[in-house]
Amino acid sequence: MSVTDTNRRNFLKLSAGLGAGLGLAVSLPASTKTESAATAEKQDSYEFNAFLHITPDNQVIVIIKHLEMGQGVSTGLATLVAEELNADWSQVRIEAAPADARRYNNLFWGPAQGTGGSTAIANSFEQLRKAGATGKAMLVAAAATRWGVNTADLSVNRGVVSHRGSGRRADFGELAEAAALQPVPAPETLALKSPKDFELIGQNLSRKDRGKTDGSAIYTQDIKLPGMQVAVVAHPPRFGGRVTRVNDQPALALPGVEQVISLGNAVAVVAQDYWSAKKARDRLEITWDESEAFKLGSADVMARFKAAADQPGVVARSEGDSDKAIKRAARTLEASFEFPFLAHATMEPMNCVALVSKDGCEIWNGAQLHTGDQYAVAGELGIKPEQVKVNTLFAGGSFGRRANPHSDYILQAVRIAKAMPGTPVKLVWSREDDTRAGYYRPAYLHKIRAALDEQGLPLTWQQTIVGQSIVAGTPFEGMIQQGVDPTMVEGASTLPYRIPNLHVDMHRVDLGLPVQWWRSVGHTHTGYSTEVFLDQLAQMAEIDPVEYRRRLLQDHPRHLGVLNLAAEKAAWDKPLPKGWGRGVAVHKSFNTYVAQVAEVSTGPNGQFKVERVVCAVDCGIAINPDVIRAQMEGGIGFGLSPVLMSEITLDQGRVVQSNFHDYRVARITDMPEVEVHIVASAEPPTGVGEPGTPPIAPAVANALANATGQRFHRLPIKVS
Amino acid sequence: MPITIRVNEVEKSVDSSPDTPLLWVLRDELDLTGTKFGCGMAQCGACTVHLNGQPIRSCVTPVSVAEGSNITTIEGAASKAARAVQQAWIEREVAQCGYCQSGQIMSATALLTSNPNPSDADIDAAMGGNICRCATYVRIRAAIKDAATQLVQGA
Numbered sequence: 119m120s121v122t123d124t125n126r127r128n129f130l131k132l133s134a135g136l137g138a139g140l141g142l143a144v145s146l147p148a149s150t151k152t153e154s155a156a157t158a159e160k161q162d163s164y165e166f167n168a169f170l171h172i173t174p175d176n177q178v179i180v181i182i183k184h185l186e187m188g189q190g191v192s193t194g195l196a197t198l199v200a201e202e203l204n205a206d207w208s209q210v211r212i213e214a215a216p217a218d219a220r221r222y223n224n225l226f227w228g229p230a231q232g233t234g235g236s237t238a239i240a241n242s243f244e245q246l247r248k249a250g251a252t253g254k255a256m257l258v259a260a261a262a263t264r265w266g267v268n269t270a271d272l273s274v275n276r277g278v279v280s281h282r283g284s285g286r287r288a289d290f291g292e293l294a295e296a297a298a299l300q301p302v303p304a305p306e307t308l309a310l311k312s313p314k315d316f317e318l319i320g321q322n323l324s325r326k327d328r329g330k331t332d333g334s335a336i337y338t339q340d341i342k343l344p345g346m347q348v349a350v351v352a353h354p355p356r357f358g359g360r361v362t363r364v365n366d367q368p369a370l371a372l373p374g375v376e377q378v379i380s381l382g383n384a385v386a387v388v389a390q391d392y393w394s395a396k397k398a399r400d401r402l403e404i405t406w407d408e409s410e411a412f413k414l415g416s417a418d419v420m421a422r423f424k425a426a427a428d429q430p431g432v433v434a435r436s437e438g439d440s441d442k443a444i445k446r447a448a449r450t451l452e453a454s455f456e457f458p459f460l461a462h463a464t465m466e467p468m469n470c471v472a473l474v475s476k477d478g479c480e481i482w483n484g485a486q487l488h489t490g491d492q493y494a495v496a497g498e499l500g501i502k503p504e505q506v507k508v509n510t511l512f513a514g515g516s517f518g519r520r521a522n523p524h525s526d527y528i529l530q531a532v533r534i535a536k537a538m539p540g541t542p543v544k545l546v547w548s549r550e551d552d553t554r555a556g557y558y559r560p561a562y563l564h565k566i567r568a569a570l571d572e573q574g575l576p577l578t579w580q581q582t583i584v585g586q587s588i589v590a591g592t593p594f595e596g597m598i599q600q601g602v603d604p605t606m607v608e609g610a611s612t613l614p615y616r617i618p619n620l621h622v623d624m625h626r627v628d629l630g631l632p633v634q635w636w637r638s639v640g641h642t643h644t645g646y647s648t649e650v651f652l653d654q655l656a657q658m659a660e661i662d663p664v665e666y667r668r669r670l671l672q673d674h675p676r677h678l679g680v681l682n683l684a685a686e687k688a689a690w691d692k693p694l695p696k697g698w699g700r701g702v703a704v705h706k707s708f709n710t711y712v713a714q715v716a717e718v719s720t721g722p723n724g725q726f727k728v729e730r731v732v733c734a735v736d737c738g739i740a741i742n743p744d745v746i747r748a749q750m751e752g753g754i755g756f757g758l759s760p761v762l763m764s765e766i767t768l769d770q771g772r773v774v775q776s777n778f779h780d781y782r783v784a785r786i787t788d789m790p791e792v793e794v795h796i797v798a799s800a801e802p803p804t805g806v807g808e809p810g811t812p813p814i815a816p817a818v819a820n821a822l823a824n825a826t827g828q829r830f831h832r833l834p835i836k837v838s
Numbered sequence: 839m840p841i842t843i844r845v846n847e848v849e850k851s852v853d854s855s856p857d858t859p860l861l862w863v864l865r866d867e868l869d870l871t872g873t874k875f876g877c878g879m880a881q882c883g884a885c886t887v888h889l890n891g892q893p894i895r896s897c898v899t900p901v902s903v904a905e906g907s908n909i910t911t912i913e914g915a916a917s918k919a920a921r922a923v924q925q926a927w928i929e930r931e932v933a934q935c936g937y938c939q940s941g942q943i944m945s946a947t948a949l950l951t952s953n954p955n956p957s958d959a960d961i962d963a964a965m966g967g968n969i970c971r972c973a974t975y976v977r978i979r980a981a982i983k984d985a986a987t988q989l990v991q992g993a
C-alpha cells in the first residue's frame with residue numbers, strides 16, 4: 119500500500135549525480151513581484167548572463183537559483199558574484215530565479231534545479247564567481263571602447279571602472295547597456311581571484327533577504343492575486359483513507375463558500391478567504407474508506423523494526439571480520455536506539471498558490487525542488503514541464519519539507535485549481551494539517567554491538583539500522599545502490615573512527631507512511647547513535663571522551679581540528695558546578711565537520727537545562743562567517759527539540775499530535791548560550807544549513823550522562 | 839453589519855463576521871500580511887499585534903473584541919521602542935526565514951515599552967510564547983538587550 123500520491127507517470131529520474139544525503143537545507147528568496155512587474159523591471163536591466171543583471175541606475179541584480187528558507191543562501195550566492203564583479207555590496211540586490219533546469223540546475227544533481235543536501239554554495243562556488251568575472255570583463259571592455267583606451271589600464275573597484283592615466287571613471291550603471299552588448303568572454307580567459315585577494319568573501323556582509331523586520335517580505339502565505347480563492351482541505355483521519363461520501367450542504371450554506379471538491383484522498387473547501395474556508399471545512403461530513411489505511415501504532419512499528427533487526431541486513435560497509443573479532447574481545451557492549459517520527463513544523467505551514475489555465479499552470483511557492491515539482495505538476499495535468507511556471511517565494515522555513523519528492527501539497531493545490539480553471543487558488547494548511555498530514559522524519563531503530571581490545575580501544579563495531587526508506591518509490595530512488603539507501607545509513611557507514619572490524623547493515627521496512635528528509639537526513643539519527651555509543655565505549659575504557667576520540671581520529675585531520683578547537687574553547691578540563699555535566703560530539707555531514715561541547719545543569723524530578731554549547735565548524739572557505747554562525751546557532755536550536763520534547767506518535771494509525779501544545783518544540787527558554795568558532799580553511803566551501811544539527815543531540819545526551827550517570831537510548835530524552 | 843476598528847492609526851470598516859479572528863481580518867481583508875499565521879491557537883506568537891499597546895495573539899481574538907480599540911501591527915510599528923527593536927534586529931542579523939519575526943518584534947517591543955531594562959528572566963517570560971523554528975533565540979536575546987541599551991542612551 120502506498121499512502122502517497124504516486125499516480126504520476128512522469129517521474130523525473132534524479133539519480134544521476136546525487137551524492138548520499140541530499141538533505142534539507144534551507145531555502146531562499148523570492149521575487150515578490152507579479153509576472154508583469156517582474157517583466158517590467160527586467161526591461162530596465164541589462165542581462166549579462168543567467169545570474170547577473172545590471173540596471174542603468176547602478177543596481178547589480180544577482181539571480182538566485184536556490185530557495186531562501188532562512189539559511190542565508192541568497193546572501194552567499196550574491197557574495198560570490200559580487201566578489202568577482204568587484205561590486206559594491208550596497209548596490210547588490212537579489213531576485214529569485216524562475217524554474218529552468220537548463221540554466222539554474224544544481225550542478226551536483228545533474229539536470230535538476232533544487233536546493234538540498236547543503237549543496238547550494240558548494241555547487242555554485244565556481245559557477246557564480248565566473249558569472250561575476252564575466253560581467254566584470256564585459257564592463258571593462260565597454261569602458262575601453264567608450265574611452266578608446268587599453269583594457270589593461272582599467273581597474274574595477276567597488277562598482278566603479280576607472281582609467282589609470284586619465285582618471286576617467288564610470289559606475290556600472292552608466293556602462294551597463296554597452297557592456298551587456300560586448301562579446302561574452304571565453305571561460306578560459308577568466309582568471310578568478312586567489313583567496314588572498316578576496317574582498318567580500320570572508321566578511322560579515324549584511325544579509326540581502328530583507329523585509330523580515332517590517333512585515334514587507336512576501337511569503338507564499340501572503341500572495342493575493344485578482345480573483346484568488348482560498349482552499350482549506352480535510353485530510354483523512356488515517357494515512358491511506360479514501361473519500362466515500364461527502365455531505366457538503368452544511369459547508370456550502372456558509373457565507374463566502376464557493377465550492378467543495380473531493381480529491382479522492384482529501385476534500386477541499388474553496389472560499390473567498392481563509393476563515394470562511396476553514397469554518398466550512400469543519401462542517402463537512404465525510405465518510406472515509408479506511409480499508410487500506412495505515413492502522414499501526416508507534417509501538418507496533420517499533421516491534422516490526424525489532425523483528426527485522428534480528429535478521430541479516432543489506433551490508434552498507436564491512437571491514438575486517440567483526441564476528442570473529444568479537445569472540446576474542448576483552449569486553450563487549452551492546453545497545454539499541456529508538457528514534458520517533460518527527461514533523462518539520464516549519465513556522466509557515468505548507469501552502470501553495472496554483473493557477474491552471476489553457477496555456478499551462480503557474481504556481482507560487484517556496485519552491486525547493488523546482489524541476490521535480492514541474493514534472494509532477496505536468497504529469498498531473500498532462501502538459502509539458504516547461505508549461506509549469508514556478509514563482510519562487512521566500513519560504514518560512516523548510517528543513518527539507520518543501521523538497522518533497524512527491525510534490526505532495528503542490529499537487530493538492532494543483533488538483534483543486536484544475537477544478538477551477540482560470541481562478542488562482544491558494545491552498546492553506548492549518549497547523550493541524552501540517553502536523554497530521556505527514557511527511558515525517560521516519561522512525562528508526564539502531565542496534566550497535568562493539569568490543570574493546572586490551573587497551574580499551576574498539577576492536578569491532580557492528581551496527582544495524584532499521585526503518586522506512588525516504589527515497590524508495592520517488593524520483594530519488596536511484597540513490598539506492600545494491601540495496602543500500604544512503605539516506606538511512608550515512609553517518610554510520612561513514613564512521614571515521616579507526617576500528618579494524620566494522621560492519622554496518624540496514625533493513626528497509628516499507629510501512630507506506632509519508633516520510634521525508636528532515637534537516638540533516640540520515641545524520642539526524644546516525645549522529646546520535648554513533649556518538650552516544652562511542653562515548654559509552656570511552657567510559658567503559660575509562661578514557662576521557664575527547665582523548666578517546668582523538669586517538670581514533672588520527673587519520674582524519676579535519677575531524678580532529680574541530681574536536682580540538684571545540685574542546686579548547688569550551689575549557690573541556692575545567693571543573694563544573696555540582697549537578698552539571700559536559701559532553702562532546704563530533705560529526706561530519708554534507709562534507710562539513712562540526713564538533714560541539716554541551717554543558718547541562720540538572721535539577722530535581724529529572725529536570726535539566728542545556729546551559730551552554732561551544733561549537734567548532736570546518737566548512738572550508740567561510741563565505742560569510744556571520745551566516746555560518748547563524749546556521750550553527752539555528753542548527754543547534756533545531757536539533758534540541760527532538761532531544762527535549764518533539765515526537766510524532768501514532769495511535770492505531772492516527773497521528774496523536776496536532777499543534778504546538780502537543781508537538782512541542784524548543785522555545786527561547788530552552789535555548790542555551792551558543793558560541794561558534796570557525797576553522798580557518800582554504801578548502802572549497804561546503805554547506806552549513808544542516809551540519810550544525812547532528813552533533814547537538816549526542817553532545818547533550820553525553821553531558822547528561824556525565825551529570826547523572828544515565829545513558830539515553832531513546833529520543834526525546836527522559837531523565838529518571 | 840460592518841465593524842469599525844482602528845488599525846495603525848487609521849479607521850477601517852470591515853465586513854467580516856464578528857467571530858472572525860482579528861488575524862484573518864488583518865491578512866485577508868485589510869491586506870496587512872506582515873502579521874503571520876503559525877498555529878491559530880495562541881501557541882506560537884507569530885500573529886502578535888498590539889491592542890491598545892498590549893501584545894495579543896490575533897489568531898484567537900475575535901474582531902468584535904477589537905472594535906473601538908487601537909490596533910498596531912508590524913506595518914505600523916513606529917514607536918521609539920519599536921524602532922530600536924527593529925534596528926537591533928537588523929544589526930544583529932536576527933532573522934533567518936523571518937516568518938516568526940513580526941511576532942517576535944511585536945512581543946519584544948511590548949516588553950521594552952513596559953520594562954526598559956529587562957533581565958534574562960524577563961526576556962524569557964515575555965518571549966516564551968513566540969516560537970522560532972529557525973531557533974534565532976540567541977540573537978533575539980542579544981538584540982533585545984541592544985535595543986534596551988539604545989533606548990536608555992537615546993532617552
Ligand code: FES
Nearest residue numbers: 876877878883897
Ligand atoms: S498564530 Fe496566533 S499564536 Fe500562533
Ligand code: FES
Nearest residue numbers: 935936970971972
Ligand atoms: S526566523 Fe524562521 S521561524 Fe523565526
